[in-house]
Amino acid sequence: MFITKIEPRISETDGAGHINNTTIPIWFEAGRIGIFKLFTPSSLFKDWKLVIVNMNVDFVHEIYYGREVIIKTWIDRLGNSSFTIKEEIYQDEVLCAKGTSAYVNYNFQQKKSEPISESIREQLKGHMESL
Structure with a gap:
């Protein structure tokens, strides 16, 4: 799982x-x-x-300026050339938003998807966990 901390900005309010x-x-x-x-x-x-091919967001609770947010990101599904990410945002230990996104490993020169390499696949597997 990846953990990211963000300080909300006034301009985001x-x-x-x-x-x-x-x-x-x-x-x-x-x-x-x-x-x-x-x-x-x-x-x-x-x-x-x-390349991102899908994104879904559920808004669960309000988020406020002036209090740090924690983003938890992990791999939910791993396919041959694509994978799905699960994501959650917490503020004050309260789940505020959750979502999913799907990505494809893509060759922009050939304009087609490519299999995910074994070395990357192994690293992604290390981030496959649920909360």
Whole structure:
């Protein structure tokens, strides 16, 4: 599992006083950085290997400015060329948002998916756990 901490910013707060719902997918993406680095250690877009094909978000509880949030990210399903991620956001130990995203290991030059290498697959398996 990957753990990411974020300090909510004032600019992410909406008129109702909580973190805007458009911010949550951005925070989930921040929680995936460790996964991105497995596929693209250079972090250069010319070397990029992943394409997102699905994302779902459930808003469970309000999130507020001024209190740290914790993002928990883990691998839920591992296929030949794709995988599914589960993600949760907590503030003050309360589940505030949860979601899933699906990615495909993609060759942008050939415009097609590719099998996930055995070395990356083994690393992803190390992050397959549930809460």
